[in-house]
Structure formats: structure tokens, C-alpha cells
Amino acid sequence: MEASICPIDAQFSGQISTLLSPPPLPQVQEYFEALVAERQCSGLRVKPDSEHGKGVYSEVDFQEGDLVLKDQMLVGAQHSSNKIDCLVCSFCFRFIGSIELQIGRKLYLEVLGVSAVDECGSSNEMRCSSSSGKTRLPQDTIQSLMNGSLRLPCSENFPLPSVVPCVGGCEEAYYCSKTCAEADWDSFHSLLCTGHGSLSPNTEALLKFMKHANETNDIFILAAKVISFTILRYRKLKAANVEQQEKRYTSKPCNSCIFPLLLEAWKPVSMGFKRRWWDCIALPEDVDSCDEAEFRMQIKDLAFESLQLLKEAIYDEECAQLFSLDIYGHIIGMFELNNLDLVVASPVEDYFLYIDDLPPSQKKEAEKITKPFLDALGEDYSISCQGTAFFPLQSCMNHSCIPNAKAFKREEDRDGQATIVALRPILKEEEITISYIDEDLPYEERQELLADYGFRCKCPRCTEEGP
Ligand SMILES: [Zn+2]
Ligand SMILES: [Zn+2]
Ligand SMILES: [Zn+2]
Structure with a gap:
């Protein structure tokens, strides 16, 4: 091995930076317009805004109690416990x-x-x-x-x-219907199934990865789902592409012609992440601020450990970039910074x-x-x-301490989708805001909690109550 950076390594790390850089604005717009259309929540528009990056605006008037949005998760998981x-x-x-x-x-x-x-x-x-x-x-x-x-x-x-049991035979995943079983298999589970039908080349390693996640932080399971989702999307895109251009590929496809496919497969995820987990995680109360650097290092090491186990279980050479620590850290950070709870009420109650x-x-x-x-x-x-989930549209909604909407499950909302209802009449063109925290807390406590999300609140109420 040469000590100098070889061109292949340089290309590889360049591709990782490309995956981590924010997608161009027109692409972002197009993506969210398509999502809004898909969700049949035509009363919304996602707009870029200078202060928070993005915001969600109403395109119609909403009355108090109206359903503003039902958002399908991109990826989610029930807590292990x-x-x-x-x-x-x-x-x-x-x-x-x-x-x-x-x-x-x-x-x-x-x-x-x-x-x-x-x-x-x-x-x-x-x-x-x-x-x-x-x-x-x-x-x-x-x-x-x-x-x-x-x-x-x-x-x-x-x-x-x-x-309905999992077709891979893992006896860990169960479904409400064949449709859900197939959708999960196609989108996430086929690579992460520990049963005999799994597409994972090493289910033994997969079990080790799951055990580690359950013992340390089950957010790693969500991160694995994101990686599996991207690999499976990549494979579908490639299959469609190869079919289209059969004759072009005489030998194994080269790195630079398959990378655009990986970038495309990654697109839904690229709309969501912001910062690395170990950079953005809030310092726990029992950790002294002078030990902060060491704490962040430990978190990074933990992510590294988890990633090594995942790599053994589902590594795909053509998607090698996804298995870099930098990417893994950003994926985990996406759940950390957005903190979107998955809650479904129990029929037993x-x-x-x-x-x-x-x-x-x-x-x-x-x-x-x-x-x-x-x-x-x-x-x-x-x-x-x-559990925890990532909801692409809900996560674009900015915080306010006097929000005009809130996440609220109505009697009929019996699945993991996020539902947002209007707390008061919302006028056309108004920004739709939700509260990320308990907004009844006093000013200083609110700011402290919001610091975990990486900002100081400047909503009308904070402007009035602040120093
Ligand atoms: Zn289902
Ligand atoms: Zn399974
Ligand atoms: Zn505020």
C-alpha cells in the first residue's frame, strides 16, 4: 500500500461528500411536491426558508380540529423494550x-x-x-x-x-396483511431478516448486530433500516437501468457509472439528515462539561462498533460508501435531531x-x-x-411555542402514520408550526430543551418573553 492517497480513495471520499451535501434546491422542491401529491394533503407546500432551512406552509384555510397532514414514515421501528x-x-x-x-x-x-x-x-x-x-x-x-x-x-x-408471519421465516417480524409483509420485505426487511430466506449473506453477524443494538441503543436498528432501504432501492434502480441499456455494460459496471444510481437511491434520506450523531447529541446531565470531548468520542466509538457488525452482515461492495462512519453518523443524527415519536394507541385499553x-x-x-x-x-x-420514526413532511415543520398545529392521533388513526391537526384556524399562506417540546414550560426551560434540537427559539412568544 502506498502512503499517498490513491486516486480510487480520493474518488471514494469525494463520493461520500457528495452523498452528504445537501441536494440542489430544485430537486428538493420537486421531491416535496411529489410527496405532498402522494399524501393527498394538497393543502400544503414545503418552502425553503433562510432561517430554518425549510418550512411547511398552508395553501388553504384550515379550521380548528381539521386534519392538516397524514404523513407516511420513511422508516420507523418499535422500541425493542x-x-x-x-x-x-x-x-x-x-x-x-x-x-x-x-x-x-x-x-x-x-x-x-x-x-x-x-x-x-x-x-x-x-x-x-x-x-x-x-x-x-x-x-x-x-x-x-x-x-x-x-x-x-x-x-x-x-x-x-x-x-401474517415473515416470508423469510425469522419469527421476529409479523404483519397485518400480505401487502405489508411484501412491502416491508421489498423496502427493508429482506436484508435484515434473520430467517432462512434472508438476503443477508451472514445472518449470524446480523444477530450479533441486533444484540449489540438492543444492548446499547436501538436507534442503530433504524440506521440499519435506512442503509438496507438504500441498498435495496439501488438494486432496483440498477436492475431497471441494466435492462434499459443491456448492451452498454459489457463487463462489470464501473464505479463512476453506478454512483449516480446510488445517489438517486439515497435521495429520500438526503432530504432528512443534518448533522453527525456524536456532534449533535445533547450532553447527558450526569456528564460534566469538561468531559464532553471524551463523551463524544465514546459515542463515536459506539457507532463504529455497531457499523462494523452491520458491515459483516449486509455489506454490498457497490454501495460501499454507505458503510462509512461519516454516513452512519449522519443517519443516526437524523433521528436524534428530528426526534419523531411513533405512537399507536392500544386496543387493549x-x-x-x-x-x-x-x-x-x-x-x-x-x-x-x-x-x-x-x-x-x-x-x-x-x-x-x-418507537421512533422519520416522517419526511412532519420533520419539515418548524417549532413554535405558540404552535397552530399539533401531532394528534384521532380515534380512527390506528397505524404508525403521523397525523397533524390544526389547533386553531390557519389561514392560507401561513406557516404551519408544531411544538417540539412542552410549550407550557417557562421561557428558560423551553430554550434549554430546544438547544437539543440545535436552535434558540425566536417565535413571537419567545420574542416577547425573552430578555
Ligand atoms: Zn401492516
Ligand atoms: Zn424476517
Ligand atoms: Zn418560542
């Missing part, structure tokens, strides 16, 4: 199975989780009180909930889509509320069956599906 609490479609995040399966599965997994430290519940013991204060149900009761032989009263009023609302005689009958389950579930009987 939340997977015990709810079984949702891995693509659209709708609850699946049945009320019985949701309850039975949670109780079953909780017992598995505590049995190592808590010996109190031998398999058929009747309702022994565990350390958490919850009562415990016999294993066979839990099993009969899970396998459908025990039906809870009135649960037919809360039907859920039946569970609705179910128990429904039972509680029944006429007294019916309620008494129903509760004979349901109460032991409610007691076994304890206080957290209705945990919602929680």
Missing part, C-alpha cells in the same frame, strides 16, 4: 392478532422475563403475588388466551387483523374501558372473567406501541 408489551405489524405498526393474543403474549413474555430472578411462580401455581405487586395467572390459562381457545367477553367488538362501561348486570358477568387478567397485567395494562 416495547415489543413485550404489544404485537404490531412491523410495517404499518397496527396492532394485530386479537385482544386475547395481545394480553396473553404480554403476560407470557413478562413471566419469561422475570422467572430468572423471581422463583415464586411455578408453572401451575394459582395467582401467586409477584414482586411487582401484580397477580400471576397459571401458565395454561395464559396459553389458552394465546392459542385462541379462551375467548374474552365482547372481544369480538375489537377485531384485529390476523397475524379500549377493550377494558368498554367492559367498564357495560350496564351493571352485564359488567358483573364480564368482569368475573376479565378481572383476573386486568389484575395480572397491573397498572401498565394498556401500554401503547412506541
Whole structure:
């Protein structure tokens, strides 16, 4: 190896800079116009603005309570720790199975989780009180909930889509429909599936990567989804391209003729990221400011560790640029700076509320069956599906401490899409703003929280309340 920079290395790092530089303005405009059209939210326009980069403006008048936007995520994932609490479609995040399966599965997994430290519940013991204060149900009761032989009263009023397993056979991803299973496979999962049908050349390494992410930061799983998404898009673009120009490629396509395809595949992601994770992550309270440099270095090392594992699992030579630490850091930073929560309300909560609302005689009958389950579930009987996602349009909405819109799930919003509703009448041409934080906090606290997003707020309220 020569010590001087060889031309191939120079070309490679040049391509990484190209991937990381903001796309030209006309391309950005075109991209968001297409997104708005696709989402059927024709009342919006994304405009570049000098202060924040981009902003979302209304093209029509909205009334208070109107739906302003339903935004489909580019990529999202349920938190690893939340997977015990709810079984949702891995693509659209709708609850699946049945009320019985949701309850039975949670109780079953909780017992598995505590049995190592808590010996109190031998398999058929009747309702022994565990350390958490919850009562415990016999294993066979839990099993009969899970396998459908025990039906809870009135649960037919809360039907859920039946569970479709992953075609790759991983037994980790489940879906609400074949459509979602196929869409996930095509867009993300085929490379990240740990089953026998996976396209990953090394599922052993993939398992190691997942384990590392679950033990350190599950945002790495989202970053892996972004990389997988880009590789799979690249392969589709290349296949279409090769078909078109069959004769041009006499030998293996060269780096400079395939790079534009990678750049095109990367485009949706390039609209979202801003800064590297280790540069933009907020300093935790327990880290002294004089240790900041060391803290940021540790974060960078952690990302490096994760990337090495991912590389072993899904590396693609033609997309080698995606496996650079710089790109990985920007992808993770995209989730860090945008902080878009994925939340789907649990139908289990609705179910128990429904039972509680029944006429007294019916309620008494129903509760004979349901109460032991409610007691076994304890206080957290209705945990919602929680995760992180990147919503391309919502992430363009700027913050205000007196926002005119907010993210709000209505009764009918039962999947992972983001819904934004108007908080007050919004006039045509007005900028649509949401609050990134609890806007009821006092001025200084708001500014402190907003510093995590990398800015000081100059909204009308802050201008008035500020020094
Ligand atoms: Zn689905
Ligand atoms: Zn799978
Ligand atoms: Zn403000």
C-alpha cells in the first residue's frame, strides 16, 4: 500500500461528500411536491426558508380540529423494550392478532422475563403475588388466551387483523396483511431478516448486530433500516437501468457509472439528515462539561462498533460508501435531531374501558372473567406501541411555542402514520408550526430543551418573553 492517497480513495471520499451535501434546491422542491401529491394533503407546500432551512406552509384555510397532514414514515421501528408489551405489524405498526393474543403474549413474555430472578411462580401455581405487586395467572390459562381457545367477553367488538408471519421465516417480524409483509420485505426487511430466506449473506453477524443494538441503543436498528432501504432501492434502480441499456455494460459496471444510481437511491434520506450523531447529541446531565470531548468520542466509538457488525452482515461492495462512519453518523443524527415519536394507541385499553362501561348486570358477568387478567397485567395494562420514526413532511415543520398545529392521533388513526391537526384556524399562506417540546414550560426551560434540537427559539412568544 502506498502512503499517498490513491486516486480510487480520493474518488471514494469525494463520493461520500457528495452523498452528504445537501441536494440542489430544485430537486428538493420537486421531491416535496411529489410527496405532498402522494399524501393527498394538497393543502400544503414545503418552502425553503433562510432561517430554518425549510418550512411547511398552508395553501388553504384550515379550521380548528381539521386534519392538516397524514404523513407516511420513511422508516420507523418499535422500541425493542416495547415489543413485550404489544404485537404490531412491523410495517404499518397496527396492532394485530386479537385482544386475547395481545394480553396473553404480554403476560407470557413478562413471566419469561422475570422467572430468572423471581422463583415464586411455578408453572401451575394459582395467582401467586409477584414482586411487582401484580397477580400471576397459571401458565395454561395464559396459553389458552394465546392459542385462541379462551375467548374474552365482547372481544369480538375489537377485531384485529390476523397475524401474517415473515416470508423469510425469522419469527421476529409479523404483519397485518400480505401487502405489508411484501412491502416491508421489498423496502427493508429482506436484508435484515434473520430467517432462512434472508438476503443477508451472514445472518449470524446480523444477530450479533441486533444484540449489540438492543444492548446499547436501538436507534442503530433504524440506521440499519435506512442503509438496507438504500441498498435495496439501488438494486432496483440498477436492475431497471441494466435492462434499459443491456448492451452498454459489457463487463462489470464501473464505479463512476453506478454512483449516480446510488445517489438517486439515497435521495429520500438526503432530504432528512443534518448533522453527525456524536456532534449533535445533547450532553447527558450526569456528564460534566469538561468531559464532553471524551463523551463524544465514546459515542463515536459506539457507532463504529455497531457499523462494523452491520458491515459483516449486509455489506454490498457497490454501495460501499454507505458503510462509512461519516454516513452512519449522519443517519443516526437524523433521528436524534428530528426526534419523531411513533405512537399507536392500544386496543387493549379500549377493550377494558368498554367492559367498564357495560350496564351493571352485564359488567358483573364480564368482569368475573376479565378481572383476573386486568389484575395480572397491573397498572401498565394498556401500554401503547412506541418507537421512533422519520416522517419526511412532519420533520419539515418548524417549532413554535405558540404552535397552530399539533401531532394528534384521532380515534380512527390506528397505524404508525403521523397525523397533524390544526389547533386553531390557519389561514392560507401561513406557516404551519408544531411544538417540539412542552410549550407550557417557562421561557428558560423551553430554550434549554430546544438547544437539543440545535436552535434558540425566536417565535413571537419567545420574542416577547425573552430578555
Ligand atoms: Zn401492516
Ligand atoms: Zn424476517
Ligand atoms: Zn418560542
